[in-house]
Amino acid sequence: MKKRSKWQTIGTVLGETNINEFFFSLKNYQAKKGDIVATETNVPDGNGKIISVTVWGKIMSIDCSNEWFPRQAAQELANEDIDIRDTILPTTRDELICKVSILGYTKNNEDKLKLLPLVYPVKPAASVDYPNSNDVEKLLISDLNSKHPIYIGSLLARESVEIKIDADNLVSRHVLITGMSGSGKTVMVRRIISELMQKMFPMLIYDIHGDYLGFVQKNKQMFPNNKVKLFYPNLSIKSEDKEIIYTLIEKLGKPLTEPQNDYLNSLINKVKYEESSLIKYINKLITQSKDYIKDRNSKTKGASSGMGHIKAATMFVVNRSLGQVVKKLVSMEQTNFRHRKKMANLKFEQLPDAGTEPEKIISKGQLSILYLKGYETLPASAIVSILSESLFKHRQEVEEEIPPFLTIIEEAHNFIPSRTENKDNLPSVETIRKLITEGRKFGTGLMIVSQRPARLDETIVSQCNSHISFRIKNQKDQKFVRDTSETFDAEDTKQLPALANGQGVISGQVVNFSLPVQIKFDEQLLNTDIGNENFISTVEKWDDKETVKLRKKFAKDFSSISESNQRRPH
């Protein structure tokens, strides 16, 4: 490549260099942190020849100093309210020193850019150039050999450089997306989904907040060739998953003692599971248990049911606990229903049985969104576990009833919490561990999205080959990202707390090297029904309902009655 002559020279390499980094003096305002720059050097080619190569690097930091502006002058300016622009102090002699992390070198005489590791230091005093946007784009995509690059945004430091990531690695080798709330995670996921939809790649999203409902709204308009399905959970389980009831009772109901567990066990064994709704089944258990209690309290002392050896109190406790579980599940279903009702113009469907009709959830060109709003962690985890497991089995089977697909898990810390969170027995943890370790073989990629990376299961995170991180202020989370991602540049992680909305650092197998990027914001994919949580406006427009108005009106009268009442109670 003989293009260097067309590139603009922006600085000069300083005296001491090595094969990993160099420093250069930058002309004022000619480059920014994160920019890709190039310099020329000679390297031995291993055959006794010396070849001229282009060394590529990324500006990791820029230090600015004005040696001729002494600290004590600053002190006087501040103390005496002096404007430096009025004084004789020089303001044009800033010295800008850039630290450049070397990405590698490309041979000058080859048209195709192949980035090779630098084995000989760059030349001190060499000029540093600012390559054209097109050349930088070529470099960024060069080594990936990507057949399916997807556009996600631009280089943070240079808007004209488009960033594309490798879709093949993205859908098979698992991605972790982290960042604070509002930092741009969902924007990123929406961007990836949009691109993969163009490629008709099937996806399943576990959506807790309804962040992806915009796809449903804009389905026909933006993705006419795709199907977007919106599901709500169906709390049905297969008979072999019946064990999950123990966990539900343990987590949602009152913890049971050993004898109580024994009773529950015999109850479950006695009552046939008909693979209908889970709530119906638990209600059946309650009815059956009531019968047993009656029998236990009858003259036969439980002889007819064979439960005579169990204390009545034990039965009562189990019954109460089952009642609590049902009550909570019904409440969650109703909450989810209320949220769905608010979005009456969206068509929600009950989640089909993944065991028997997986194609209704995963099929070519289809995006399936499972709307989990209103569900507590445990039932949501159970739903995720059962559905994922079931779909994965279909991919494992020889028949391959469904195509490869990508699962997106939002608010992943709820489903795959770290061991330190003491929630190890959430059913989804084991399922996702299995998926992430074996998924690559079967084309079931995972995209894990979380605002609290430090609370994620370490085993699962370590299997994510690509990381995309947005703004992170929490120090524990920053440390976690640093420690778990081998591909993150140390300097990149330093800037995580200072990133703006939609700005992130992307690293791993989807890119050539760690890159700070500005994600393209797909505004049209926002869900307009949910709104912007503008509660102040809601209160400003608030008007009490009629019943509340009446209550308030009579409250004063009743209050005066009770105040007048001075008699002692009988």
Added chain:
Amino acid sequence: MNNNLFLNYINSAINGSKVVQANFLNVLDKVSKTVIKICNHENLIINLDYTPSTSWPTYKNKTVAFVDGGLDKTPMPSSAPLTIRAGSYIVNKAANEQLFKVNNSKIVDLFDPDNELYDFIDDDSFEDMMLNKKKDAARIICEAATLVNHIQSGKKYDFCFLHGPIQAILTPFTQQGFPPFTQLATEDFIPFINGKKDKERKKRRMTPEDRHFIKVYLECIKFIKKSPFPIYGVVETAVSAAYTKNLLYNFKNKGHISSKDYKETIDTINKYRITDSNLFEIILKRNQALKPIEIQKQFYGNKLIQRSMWDEVIEQYPKIFMGYVKATDNQSPIRIETLNYPKNLIKDFGYILCVSRLLPNYGYLAGLAVVDRFVKISNFMSKASRNYRSTHLLKQAINNKDQNTVSLALKILSKKNRAWINRPTKRRK
């Protein structure tokens, strides 16, 4: 024995030093009290107004040049490289002007008979001392020539400040055998000397006397004296007592003190090496200044510092005006020199105070600190120059193929002061 020596040493510091220092402070206190009285009597102390937030906006549109010279005296036994440059920092913030400019520069080898700076005189007496004088004279003349450049440029400066005295002491350059500048260098330093046109310039060949430092510098000084804008030389640390001595001399001439008292006081000042810095450090408070007094720089009182063949020329040097400004409590006052008495003393000194207070701890004109950094010959330059010269010497020696020559070259290159590191020691295990 060592213990005794140490004991005596400490004893001397505790007891002897105490007496000596108490005596010095006592003398300093008495001299300063007397000088304060004289200053007050002569109404020399002025209070300057320091209101920077209101002053700076009015100074914003002033065009000011700060001038300094930089010198590299790379010591080499085999050659005498000399690099000098004098440059300016020209600033006018209202006009958005911040210009850094090298006005004069010279790169020569003083051992080279054809060097373009000095005529070559084959005289090996006091070689090192003469070399240093040549270098100093070259720096002084480059700085003066820069002031000449600014005057000639026709630019309307409000002030021009030189880092150093406005008129240097000439005595070191009066020594017999001090070489004249070359014709080329002289014309460079004082381009006005032969008229403006090149043709006229070629007609006149200057004599070695005309090209001698004392004469060339005099031409510069005369030219600077006629400057349409005020030019001040600013000295960071005064190592002499010129102001005090001249003050006493004037006072004696007026008959306010007897010749005997004058002589004894001058003797005391000389004996105790009391400087203006010592005295005015005590006398002046922050934001105070001493009005300039007229001083014949090359004389103490009425006596020429050292007589020489250049006396007649030296007597033609104009008197200077010397004052002091104290900008900070942390440092000694700075010495201000000018060839003409300031037309707007309070305003000019007020400006000097403001610029000096931009370095509130150092109390020196910030613009001169800036230009000092600008013209300084950086280490990397002198180091590179030294390396090339050493390599060259060694190559020449090796080409000679004589082992003794190579050995000599190596010795020359490694010539250093006696160092402890070379002393014989026991062999290390």
